[in-house]
Amino acid sequence: MLRLLPNFSWQELRQHPWRYLAALASIALGVALAFSVHLINASALNEFSSALQTVQGQPDASVRRLGGASASGGSANFDESVLEKIAAQEAVQIA
Numbered sequence: 001m002l003r004l005l006p007n008f009s010w011q012e013l014r015q016h017p018w019r020y021l022a023a024l025a026s027i028a029l030g031v032a033l034a035f036s037v038h039l040i041n042a043s044a045l046n047e048f049s050s051a052l053q054t055v056q057g058q059p060d061a062s063v064r065r066l067g068g069a070s071a072s073g074g075s076a077n078f079d080e081s082v083l084e085k086i087a088a089q090e091a092v093q094i095a
Contacts, residue, residue, distance in 0.1 A: 013020050053060075063086060086092055 063083065
């Protein structure tokens, strides 16, 4: 049966080339449309999530010590010179 497929397909393609080109273009446009809808949906979800975090007052970034709190349950010591280096950056000053 698979041997017959190329014979019939080539005959149909030779007799109706514009039909095949129109079908190929329609499929390509359909795939592009589905992908663009997916991208728009993902972008809208990201923007909504960002707006929700802003309204709730959650920070976009935070400075934390690796490893979290100390074993005693209190906060671990933080090197203040690192905080000064971060605060001196232009992007942080603008924010």
